[in-house]
Every structure is written in structure tokens, then in C-alpha cells.
Amino acid sequence: MGVLELRDLCIEYSLGDGAALAVDKVSLAIGEGEYLGLVGESGCGKSTIAKAILGILPRNGRVRSGEILYRGRDMVGLSVAEMNRLRWQEIALIPQSAMNGFDPVYTVQQQIAEAIDAHVDWPATRKRERIDEMFALVGLERSRLADYPHQFSGGMRQRAMIAMAMVLNPDVVVADEPTTGLDVIVQDQILYRIKQIHTQLKKTMLLITHDMAVVAENCDRIAVMYAGKLVEHGAHDVFERPFHPYTMGLCNAFPDPGDESRELVSIPGAPPPLRAMPPGCRFAERCPFATDLCRREEPALSSVGDGHAAACHYIARAAEFRQRARLAETWQAGAEAA
Amino acid sequence: MNGLRWYLLRRLVLLLFVTAAVLTILFVMFKLLPGNPLSVFIDSNFSEEMIRRQKQLWGLDAPLWLQYVRYMWNMLTFSFGTSFFQMTPVRDIVIEKLLHTAAMIVPAVVLSVVLGALLGSWLGWRRGSRQEGAVVVGLLALRSVPSFFVGIIVLMVFSYNLGWFPPGGMVSIGGQGDSFLETILSLDFLHHLILPCLVLMTREITSPALLLRSTMLEVKGSDFLDILRAKGLPERRIVMHATRNALLPLVTDVAVMMGFLFQGQVLLEIIFAWPGVGRELVAALNDLDYPVAQACFFVMALIILLFNFVADVLYAFIDPRVALS
Numbered sequence: 001m002g003v004l005e006l007r008d009l010c011i012e013y014s015l016g017d018g019a020a021l022a023v024d025k026v027s028l029a030i031g032e033g034e035y036l037g038l039v040g041e042s043g044c045g046k047s048t049i050a051k052a053i054l055g056i057l058p059r060n061g062r063v064r065s066g067e068i069l070y071r072g073r074d075m076v077g078l079s080v081a082e083m084n085r086l087r088w089q090e091i092a093l094i095p096q097s098a099m100n101g102f103d104p105v106y107t108v109q110q111q112i113a114e115a116i117d118a119h120v121d122w123p124a125t126r127k128r129e130r131i132d133e134m135f136a137l138v139g140l141e142r143s144r145l146a147d148y149p150h151q152f153s154g155g156m157r158q159r160a161m162i163a164m165a166m167v168l169n170p171d172v173v174v175a176d177e178p179t180t181g182l183d184v185i186v187q188d189q190i191l192y193r194i195k196q197i198h199t200q201l202k203k204t205m206l207l208i209t210h211d212m213a214v215v216a217e218n219c220d221r222i223a224v225m226y227a228g229k230l231v232e233h234g235a236h237d238v239f240e241r242p243f244h245p246y247t248m249g250l251c252n253a254f255p256d257p258g259d260e261s262r263e264l265v266s267i268p269g270a271p272p273p274l275r276a277m278p279p280g281c282r283f284a285e286r287c288p289f290a291t292d293l294c295r296r297e298e299p300a301l302s303s304v305g306d307g308h309a310a311a312c313h314y315i316a317r318a319a320e321f322r323q324r325a326r327l328a329e330t331w332q333a334g335a336e337a338a
Numbered sequence: 339m340n341g342l343r344w345y346l347l348r349r350l351v352l353l354l355f356v357t358a359a360v361l362t363i364l365f366v367m368f369k370l371l372p373g374n375p376l377s378v379f380i381d382s383n384f385s386e387e388m389i390r391r392q393k394q395l396w397g398l399d400a401p402l403w404l405q406y407v408r409y410m411w412n413m414l415t416f417s418f419g420t421s422f423f424q425m426t427p428v429r430d431i432v433i434e435k436l437l438h439t440a441a442m443i444v445p446a447v448v449l450s451v452v453l454g455a456l457l458g459s460w461l462g463w464r465r466g467s468r469q470e471g472a473v474v475v476g477l478l479a480l481r482s483v484p485s486f487f488v489g490i491i492v493l494m495v496f497s498y499n500l501g502w503f504p505p506g507g508m509v510s511i512g513g514q515g516d517s518f519l520e521t522i523l524s525l526d527f528l529h530h531l532i533l534p535c536l537v538l539m540t541r542e543i544t545s546p547a548l549l550l551r552s553t554m555l556e557v558k559g560s561d562f563l564d565i566l567r568a569k570g571l572p573e574r575r576i577v578m579h580a581t582r583n584a585l586l587p588l589v590t591d592v593a594v595m596m597g598f599l600f601q602g603q604v605l606l607e608i609i610f611a612w613p614g615v616g617r618e619l620v621a622a623l624n625d626l627d628y629p630v631a632q633a634c635f636f637v638m639a640l641i642i643l644l645f646n647f648v649a650d651v652l653y654a655f656i657d658p659r660v661a662l663s
Binding site for chain 1: 583
């Protein structure tokens with residue numbers, strides 16, 4: 001059993017005249033000390049999952065059905081007080097926007113101390129020591145503790161955010177696109193810090209990103225989402241032998257440092273609108289290998305190897321698809337046919 | 339903290355500079371004013387010699403630059419001279435009238451800000467609802483109606499027709515207390531205060547209400563509120579963070595509002611026969627009471643400048659981003 005487990009999770013947003021299902025029956029487990037990468041395009045529901053885990057969905061969002069289990073205990077429907085006990089102490093968040101993640105009118109130190117005060121009753125010296133320790137962990141100078149967030153650079157702010165996330169030594173850390181808006185070098189530093197926390201402190205991590213390369217480099221396991229559905233998940237095998245055409249597309253869309261001859265392929269088109277989901281496979285419209293069956297019937301996740309599952313009708317032809325998916329023409333032709 | 343000190347110093351220098359500029363403009367303005375400042379003292383039967391002596395007495399025969407220097411010095415040391423008519427020091431008159439004006443403005447502003455802020459956050463909360471739309475339209479309408487118009491209507495209805503409130507003045511005749519404090523703590527004063535205060539509020543409440551509505555909307559969408567929730571903070575802490583951020587622009591708004599009210603309510607003081615500084619200014623101009631008019635002008639301008647200064651300083655203290663930029 002995983003530390004954190006999603007079971008048939010459905011999350012919807014109510015919009016003025018109806019509801020949109022942003023996450024549709026997603027089941028996923030993260031084991032103790034595991035580093036899972038959740039990838040997908042913007043709007044595929046990955047950030048919604050992060051928000052749901054911490055219970056910070058926007059006002060119009062709600063878990064419609066399913067469970068979010070933390071150590072076997074369902075967190076959906078917990079009271080605010082019960083939820084607050086789990087938050088930060090057990091599950092902490094490294095948010096997407098470190099830029100605006102801190103309240104601009106309090107110092108960084110005050111805001112980290114506030115997280116401590118909300119959960120434990122430590123004397124001032126112990127708090128101070130712990131915050132110092134966390135600043136050292138992420139490589140920030142102690143002299144910057146009394147600074148306000150706007151006095152930090154983007155990268156420093158994100159590091160301070162990591163320090164704040166780790167301050168209560170949580171079991172699980174959810175990092176929701178932690179490198180958005182940072183330049184490439186800083187991105188790398190931040191990901192390195194997060195990886196370090198995983199390896200040195202043995203934390204269970206969930207990294208949400210749109211960048212396959214980041215997942216390939218950092219994570220033990222990967223889960224791929226498309227239009228609110230989980231389409232493939234597994235260990236490193238997923239990169240080497242993807243079974244879902246969308247995963248193949250994603251893998252080919254990012255450069256492979258080991259194989260510079262390979263051409264980069266993009267997937268034409270855009271995901272279907274959440275409020276008008278087509279029947280059948282949601283990727284069918286953009287999939288160069290789609291058949292009538294795909295447009296009619298929704299494929300279920302089925303096992304394709306050790307801990308590796310994909311939701312495609314044609315997992316048997318995956319080897320052939322993989323070859324063809326490497327070529328840009330395949331995707332181009334698919335786009336024209338559609 | 340060094341940044342803050344520099345900021346304060348810069349603001350202070352600016353304040354002095356602008357005050358000097360205002361005084362200079364005032365000097366030129368009174369020089370350009372038609373008529374002779376001494377017309378009150380000079381009779382048409384006066385001989386040249388007598389006129390010259392009068393001018394000498396008031397220092398008006400000195401060269402212009404010397405007059406300017408003396409004027410600046412006197413104004414900056416608050417030596418406003420003696421009223422032509424009341425034969426009392428202008429400083430005493432101005433202080434008394436300012437207190438009267440403050441007695442009307444302060445309660446109106448405090449009530450407007452508190453009620454307006456509450457109304458504004460409610461509007462921000464109910465954003466998009468029909469009630470919100472209606473209230474916003476109502477507020478905009480209130481904001482557009484001149485307060486002297488509202489004042490006349492209110493007087494007509496509640497004083498002349500219904501007779502619930504006195505038609506004007508600050509206290510009933512003979513109702514003056516021994517001290518200013520005693521006066522404003524009397525029920526009679528309260529009775530006189532209600533109408534003008536309400537009229538003032540109809541206008542002043544709109545600004546904090548509309549302001550807080552928009553800042554609340556802005557703050558409500560901030561990412562940091564999500565993080566605060568994720569940190570497991572109790573609801574009241576989160577609301578505190580949101581409010582502190584939403585209130586930032588209001589602080590400046592209130593200070594500026596106070597400043598402008600001291601001069602902006604001249605009409606209201608006249609309608610309600612309120613013995614405040616605005617009414618005094620108009621009376622002094624009519625009577626050609628130069629020292630009083632000058633002092634009133636200066637003090638009203640100074641109050642605006644001071645409140646603007648206070649706004650800047652307060653803002654630097656509550657929003658750390660200001661002092662450093």
C-alpha cells in the first residue's frame with residue numbers, strides 16, 4: 001500500500017452553467033520514499049490533483065467521487081480542523097508560483113515561523129534553529145531571513161519555499177511545477193535541491209510538471225495524464241518502452257541528451273475541451289494511429305509489464321507505433337487526416 | 339531600515355518644498371487680488387500722508403522682497419497677525435474653527451471608513467451577484483451627487499418638514515460648553531452633528547467601499563492565500579493576511595480623504611451654518627479680512643500636505659515594498 005493513494009478520483013469545477021470534470025477516475029499510488037513524476041499538458045488536471053491532495057481546490061472545485069488516502073485514511077471530506085493537522089506536518093507543498101506564494105507584507109522568517117506555530121509549540125530558540133537549519137539546507141544565507149519576499153530573486157524565493165515546506169519534516173512533499181517562471185540554470189538548481197531532499201531525507205515526493213526530461217532525470221516512477229485521465233504509468237520503462245501513443249509523443253517532443261541525432265517531434269492539435277469530452281479515447285483526435293474503435297470505446301488501463309500500465313486499445317502494436325512515432329510525418333499526416 | 343530612513347527624509351524635504359511653494363503662490367494671489375488690503379482702514383477722506391502712514395504701519399511700503407521674506411517667516415512661525423474685525427489673534431480664530439471642522443469631519447470619516455470597508459469587502463465577496471451590481475450603481479450615483487444638493491434636500495425634509503433636527507449650527511444658542519471638549523460631548527452637539535455628518539458620509543463612504551471591493555477581489559485571487567491554507571493555518575489567520583493586504587490602499591485613501599475634507603466641505607459648512615474653517619474663509623473673503631483669509635488658506639493647504647505626508651509614511655510602514663523602491 002502506498003503512502004499516498006488516489007482511488008477513482010473525480011474532481012469537477014462548477015462553471016456558471018454546468019460542471020467540467022477536470023480529473024476523471026484517476027487511481028495512483030505513491031510508495032514510501034518514492035519519487036513520482038506526474039506529467040501532462042496544461043489543463044490535463046495534474047495541478048488540480050495537487051490542490052485536491054492538500055485540500056486547497058478553488059471555491060468552485062470539489063472532489064466529486066473517489067478517495068485520496070494518506071496512509072490508508074481518506075482525506076476527502078475531512079473537517080478543516082482535521083485537514084489542518086495533516087497539512088504541512090504530514091504533507092507539504094512546493095507551489096507553482098513561488099513569486100506570489102509568500103505574503104508580500106511579512107518577512108520570510110515570519111511566514112516560516114507561522115507554519116511552525118500553526119502545528120507545534122516550540123520555544124523561540126528552537127524555532128530559530130530549525131529555520132536556520134532549513135535555510136542552510138536550501139543554500140540560503142541566514143542574513144536574508146529578515147528580508148521580505150520582494151527582496152529575493154525568483155530562485156531564492158523558490159528555495160525559501162522549499163525551506164518552508166521542509167520545516168516541519170513532512171512525510172510527503174508535493175511539488176507543483178516548482179520551476180515555472182525560472183530560468184534554466186535556476187530550474188536545474190531547484191530540481192537538484194528537491195532531488196536532494198528526496199535522496200537525503202528519504203521523503204516521498206510527487207513532482208508535477210509538463211517536462212518529460214525533468215521526470216526522466218529525477219523521478220523513480222512516472223504517471224502520464226491526458227485530458228483528466230491517467231493514460232500510462234510505470235517505472236523508467238515508460239521512457240524506454242512507452243505503450244501509449246501520447247507518451248511516445250511526449251518522449252519524442254523533448255531532446256534526448258544520449259541521442260542527438262533524434263529529431264524533435266511535436267504533437268499537433270490541442271486537448272479536447274473539458275466540457276465536451278469525446279466518447280472513446282480522449283487522445284483519439286490527435287492520435288495518428290486511432291481507429292474507429294478508439295473513437296467509440298474508451299480504453300481501460302491494462303498492465304503491460306511489471307508495474308507498468310497503459311490505456312490504449314493497441315498495446316499489442318506498441319513496438320510498431322514506437323517506430324512510426326519517431327517520425328514527424330506520422331503526426332503531421334494524422335493531423336491532416338483529422 | 340536605512341532605505342526607510344532615506345524615504346522618510348526625502349518625503350520630509352518634499353513636504354517643506356511644497357509648503358514653501360504653496361505659500362509663495364498664496365503671496366502672489368493676495369497681491370493680485372483686486373482692491374487694497376487696507377481699504378478697510380482707509381477712508382476716502384484720508385490725506386496722502388495718512389494713507390502713507392497706514393501703509394507704513396502695515397509694512398506695505400517696504401520693498402516687495404522684504405514683504406515676501408517677512409510674510410514667509412510669519413506664516414512658517416504661525417504668526418498670522420490680528421483679525422481686522424474680530425480684534426483677536428488670527429491663530430486663535432483658526433485653531434477654534436479647525437476644531438469645529440474636525441468635530442464634523444472626524445466622526446464622519448471614521449464611520450465612513452469602517453462602514454465603507456465592511457460594505458466593500460462584502461461587495462468583493464458577493465462579486466457578480468445582482469445585489470452587488472445594484473449597490474455599486476448606487477454608490478456611483480451617491481458619489482456623483484454634489485453634497486450641497488444632498489444637504490439642501492436633507493435639511494428640507496428632516497429639519498423644515500419633519501422638524502427632527504435643528505436647521506444648522508453646531509450647538510443651540512447658549513448651548514456652548516465651557517471648553518471645546520465639553521461642547522462636543524454634549525447631546526445638543528450630537529443632535530446638531532447628525533445631519534451634516536450623514537450628508538458627508540453619503541459621499542465619503544463610497545470611496546472606501548469601492549476601493550475595498552476591488553482590492554479584496556485582487557487579494558482573493560492571490561496564490562499566497564492557497565499556500566496559507568496548505569500550511570494548515572486556522573481560518574482567522576488567513577483572513578488576517580488577506581485583510582492586511584486588502585487594507586493597504588485604504589490607509590492612503592483615508593489620509594488623503596481627511597486632508598481634502600478640511601477644504602472640500604466649505605459648501606456643507608455654509609448650508610449647515612457650521613462654524614468651521616471653510617465658512618470662516620468665505621466670511622473673511624467677503625469682509626476683506628486679509629489676515630484671516632490668508633491664514634485659512636494656508637492652514638487648509640498645510641493640512642492636505644500633512645495628511646499626504648502621513649499617508650506616505652504610513653504606507654511605508656505597512657507595506658515594506660514601498661520604502662525600498
